Amino acid sequence: MTTLTFDSVNPATGEVVGTHPRQSAPAVHDAVTRAEEAAGWWAALAPADRRRRLLDYKAVITQNLRPLAELVHRETGKPTADAVLEIVLTITHLDWAARNAEKVLGRRRVATGLIGLNLSATLEYLPLGVVGVIGPWNYPVFTPMGSISYALAAGNAVVFKPSELTPGVGVRLAELFADAVPEHPVFQTVTGLGETGAALAGDPRVKKIAFTGSTATAKRVMAACADNLTPIVAECGGKDAFIVDADADLRAAADACLWGALSNAGQTCVGVERVYVVDQVYEPFMRELKDLAATVKAGEHYGPITMPAQLDVIRRHIDDAVKNGKAVKGGPESVRAPYVDPVIVEDVPEDSAAVREETFGPTITVRRTKDAQEALELANASAYGLGGTIFSRDTRGALRLARLMRSGATAINSVISFAGVPSLPFGGVGDSGFGRIHGADGLREFARPKAISRQRFALPGMNLTSFSRGAGEVERLIRMVTILHGRRKR
Numbered sequence: 001m002t003t004l005t006f007d008s009v010n011p012a013t014g015e016v017v018g019t020h021p022r023q024s025a026p027a028v029h030d031a032v033t034r035a036e037e038a039a040g041w042w043a044a045l046a047p048a049d050r051r052r053r054l055l056d057y058k059a060v061i062t063q064n065l066r067p068l069a070e071l072v073h074r075e076t077g078k079p080t081a082d083a084v085l086e087i088v089l090t091i092t093h094l095d096w097a098a099r100n101a102e103k104v105l106g107r108r109r110v111a112t113g114l115i116g117l118n119l120s121a122t123l124e125y126l127p128l129g130v131v132g133v134i135g136p137w138n139y140p141v142f143t144p145m146g147s148i149s150y151a152l153a154a155g156n157a158v159v160f161k162p163s164e165l166t167p168g169v170g171v172r173l174a175e176l177f178a179d180a181v182p183e184h185p186v187f188q189t190v191t192g193l194g195e196t197g198a199a200l201a202g203d204p205r206v207k208k209i210a211f212t213g214s215t216a217t218a219k220r221v222m223a224a225c226a227d228n229l230t231p232i233v234a235e236c237g238g239k240d241a242f243i244v245d246a247d248a249d250l251r252a253a254a255d256a257c258l259w260g261a262l263s264n265a266g267q268t269c270v271g272v273e274r275v276y277v278v279d280q281v282y283e284p285f286m287r288e289l290k291d292l293a294a295t296v297k298a299g300e301h302y303g304p305i306t307m308p309a310q311l312d313v314i315r316r317h318i319d320d321a322v323k324n325g326k327a328v329k330g331g332p333e334s335v336r337a338p339y340v341d342p343v344i345v346e347d348v349p350e351d352s353a354a355v356r357e358e359t360f361g362p363t364i365t366v367r368r369t370k371d372a373q374e375a376l377e378l379a380n381a382s383a384y385g386l387g388g389t390i391f392s393r394d395t396r397g398a399l400r401l402a403r404l405m406r407s408g409a410t411a412i413n414s415v416i417s418f419a420g421v422p423s424l425p426f427g428g429v430g431d432s433g434f435g436r437i438h439g440a441d442g443l444r445e446f447a448r449p450k451a452i453s454r455q456r457f458a459l460p461g462m463n464l465t466s467f468s469r470g471a472g473e474v475e476r477l478i479r480m481v482t483i484l485h486g487r488r489k490r
Contacts, residue, residue: 006193008167011338012077012304018168020191028199031159031188035130036205038184039157043127047102054098054153057180062091064176068169072140075166077303077338078264086142089420093146093438096422097153104440105154105447114484118459125447127155128207132200134221135170136212137163137306138267145173146426146437147210147233151446152187156207160189161200165306167191197221204228208446211235212269214358215431233435233445235427237358238269238386241379242415243401244277244285245372245392252413253391254288257364258296260389260415262342265302266362267310269432270387270409270416273359275366276375282368286328286346289366293329293342298362304338305361311337314361321345321354321365328366350378358384372401380406386428389415408432 004022009015021027042050061068065087072083107124131151135144140162148158162170167189174189181187190196201209201224208231211221215236225232242260244253260272277285296302305311315335322331325348334341343363348354355365369375372392379388388407392398402410408428409418418424425441427433436442463469464477 006164006167006191008075008165010074010077011165011306011308012299015074017071017074020167020171022192023190023196024192025195025199028159028190028196029203031190032130032132032200032203032205034185035157035159035188038186039127039129041184042152042157042186043129043155045155047106050153050155051098051101053181054094054149057177058091058094058098060176060180061087061094061173065091068141068172068176071168071172072166073303075168076137076140076306078306079301079303082264082302083141086139090142090145090149092420093142093422094149097149097443100423100440101153101155101443104443112453114480116453118455118457119453120456121451121453123452124450125154125444126450128446128448129156130206131156131158131446132203132206132209133158133160134197134200134209134211134213135160135162137165138264138269140166140169141173143212143235144170144210146442147212147446148173148187150437150442151208151210154443154446156446157185158187159200159206160187161197162189162191164191164193198224201225201230201232202227204230206230208232210435210437210446215433218433233427233437234433235269235435235437236386236431236433237360237384238271238428238432239273239356239358239382239384240270240387240389240407241274241276241375241382241405242272242389243372243375243379243391244275244281245375245390245394245397245401246278246280247393248281248285248391249393249413250281250285250288254285254292256389256391256413256415257289258292258342261364262293262296262302262362265298265305265340267306267360268416270419271360272364272389272415274355274379274382275364276369276378277366278372278375279368279370286366289344290328293344296342298339298341302362305340308338310360311335311340313357314340314359314363317354317357317359317361318343318345318363320352321348321363324349324352324354325365330363350381356382372397376401376404380404382406383431384428385430386432387411387416387418406430408436 069083105125177187328344330343348365425436426438427436
């Protein structure tokens with residue numbers, strides 16, 4: 001029987017980077033079978049042994065940083081330096097997950113309260129078993145490893161289905177793990193198109209799916225998971241806002257705004273897409289932004305649009321923005337496949353597609369606001385809620401805005417910085433998804449809480465969970481609860 005294959009292609013050159021099997025449902029089933037067995041071995045290891053192996057994996061990735069970055073460059077088209085950056089961030093997250101898993105997930109005693117005076121109670125977080133990860137193409141190392149690292153550290157086996165645009169990177173990540181942990185296939189990669197991911201999501205032996213991709217695809221993955229009540233953590237798209245307050249360092253704000261919008265050709269779920277600038281600094285900020293934008297060139301400072309179909313969305317949004325607003329830099333002519341030059345458009349109506357829908361390209365809309373409060377209200381008027389940015393010298397005011405911004409994370413006087421802090425959870429609200437990766441929350445996302453209570457001694461005259469209890473015992477309980485909880489606070 002002939003095995004169907006597909007090619008991964010360098011989007012900048014059209015060069016075929018590699019050829020990979022389109023793994024069918026039976027092949028995925030076999031991978032999950034192997035993962036089940038490996039999961040038992042991996043979970044039974046002492047936490048210190050898992051930590052050592054994961055730190056070995058970290059070392060192997062670090063030793064292979066240059067060739068892995070080159071592979072990312074070839075499959076996505078992004079500059080090699082940007083690929084290095086995402087791998088370095090991956091290494092720091094893997095290190096954190098390995099070193100902190102036992103502390104976050106290990107058994108600990110918890111208070112029982114006065115009613116449970118005769119009990120001891122413990123809480124721990126146990127592995128789920130097999131975790132399926134369905135990854136994206138825009139950051140083919142950093143983003144899926146944000147789930148894989150934490151799932152492995154929590155004691156699970158992983159079956160990873162990478163994007164069909166970056167399968168070689170996914171295969172290589174599993175090969176490097178096998179180099180560090182050769183005993184069992186704790187981390188496997190399956191390659192293919194949509195049907196491969198559907199087979200993984202639909203396998204009842206997979207105890208959780210971690211998905212990163214569009215909101216529309218997330219809904220289809222959730223539907224596949226629903227048949228088996230398989231839980232899912234979904235990291236979907238974004239339409240992140242960038243607020244520039246009246247007291248902001250305008251040069252720094254413009255520099256961060258441009259990086260957040262244009263790096264990786266704008267193909268960043270937490271990239272800057274909407275900019276709101278307080279009126280009194282609008283003109284000087286725009287001068288800074290335009291001056292800096294003039295120095296950034298597609299094909300030199302950032303790569304091509306990796307997914308060809310996205311060019312249609314970007315083109316439609318640029319046409320919409322220019323039609324209803326004022327082009328400051330670029331326009332429809334900026335789309336020259338496979339590249340898109342920087343596009344900045346101001347005064348675009350808030351109900352336009354360019355403001356409401358995720359563009360995922362090197363474009364931004366900019367709007368003047370009367371104050372930071374109006375900027376916040378506009379920033380929050382979105383179905384998405386992934387990340388966001390505040391630039392202000394007023395620490396207290398910036399923190400207030402950041403807390404009120406409807407997003408899973410907010411950066412102050414920096415851009416996307418929260419993603420590089422391993423101890424912070426990452427995820428969104430609304431159409432940006434639910435659940436968290438990274439940090440202690442990310443470790444717990446891939447574990448199940450196990451609560452245990454143990455009676456240490458019997459309470460005399462208070463055997464409440466017995467048919468032999470008497471009226472006197474109930475009366476004593478009522479008196480005790482009234483003393484503890486019956487006084488109103490004035």
